Amino acid sequence: MRVLVLGGTSEATALAALLAAMPGVEAIMSFAGRTRAPSAPIPLRSGGFGGAEGLWQYLEAEGIDVLVDATHPFAAQISRNAEIAAARGNIPLVILSRPGWTREPQDRWTEVPDMAGAAAAIGRETRRVFLAIGRLQLAAFEAAPQHYYLIRTIEPIAPNLPHHRIIAARGPFDTEAEERLLRDEKIDVIVAKNSGAAAVFAKILAARRLGLPVIMVERPAEASGVGVRAAHAAEALALILGHGPRAALRGV
Structure with missing residues (x-):
C-alpha cells in the first residue's frame, strides 16, 4: 500500500x-x-x-x-x-x-471569522497586541497601524507595521513563561488562531490566568x-x- x-x-x-x-x-x-x-x-x-x-x-x-x-x-x-x-x-x-480549543467560562474570547475581522476587533484605541498567528497573514493588520504588535514567528519576517517587535521562537511554550512575557510586554490583547495545538496552548492558559482578552480566529x-x-x-x-x-x- x-x-x-x-x-x-x-x-x-x-x-x-x-x-x-x-x-x-x-x-x-x-x-x-x-x-x-x-x-x-x-x-x-x-x-x-x-x-x-x-x-x-x-x-x-x-x-x-x-x-x-x-x-x-x-x-x-x-x-x-x-x-x-x-x-x-x-x-x-x-x-x-x-x-479545536474550547472556551472555558473564565475565558474572554472574541471569536472572529478571519484575520481582517481580528484586526478590526482590536479597536481604534491604541493597544499592545500579541500576534501569535504565524507570518503568512500579518498583512491584514496593516489596516490597524496604530497598535504596537509583539509578533512571534518561527521564520524571519519584515512586516509592514510601524510599531512592532519580532520574537523568533518555536513551541512548545511554557505557561509560566507566557505569563511573564505578557506581563513584561504589557500586552492588552492576544490574537490567536484556534489551531487546537497543545504546543501553543500555553498562551491561552496564560491569558485565562491574567484575565486578558483573546481575539480568537475561527477555523x-x-x-x-x-x-x-x-x-x-x-x-x-x-x-x-x-x-x-x-x-x-x-x-x-
Whole structure:
C-alpha cells in the first residue's frame, strides 16, 4: 500500500512514525516548505504540487492508494485541493485534524471569522497586541497601524507595521513563561488562531490566568465533506489500513 501524507503538523509526524513501523506500507510525507522541514521517519517531499490538478497527477503517477490530509487546520486551500484530487482519482481520503480549543467560562474570547475581522476587533484605541498567528497573514493588520504588535514567528519576517517587535521562537511554550512575557510586554490583547495545538496552548492558559482578552480566529469552514475524519494518529492509521491497494480493489 502506498500512502501520501500531506503534513506540517505534529499529528502528521506521529502518523508517519506509525506508518514507518507497518510492514507492507510505503508512505511519503509532503511538506509545503514554508518553514524549516521537520524530521520524519518516512521519506519527505518538500514543495507544492501545482494546485489540485498537480496533486491529482502526482497521485496517479506515484500509484498512491490512500491520501491523508494532516495539514494545519488553517491550510484551507491545501485541504480543498486534496478533496478535489482525491475525488477525481477515486482515491480514499483520510483527514487527520485535531479538535479545536474550547472556551472555558473564565475565558474572554472574541471569536472572529478571519484575520481582517481580528484586526478590526482590536479597536481604534491604541493597544499592545500579541500576534501569535504565524507570518503568512500579518498583512491584514496593516489596516490597524496604530497598535504596537509583539509578533512571534518561527521564520524571519519584515512586516509592514510601524510599531512592532519580532520574537523568533518555536513551541512548545511554557505557561509560566507566557505569563511573564505578557506581563513584561504589557500586552492588552492576544490574537490567536484556534489551531487546537497543545504546543501553543500555553498562551491561552496564560491569558485565562491574567484575565486578558483573546481575539480568537475561527477555523475555516469544512469544504465538501469528501473523506473520513480522524482526531488522532492511531485513529487515522486504522482508517488507512481499512483500505487496500487500489490495484487489489479494481472490479470490487
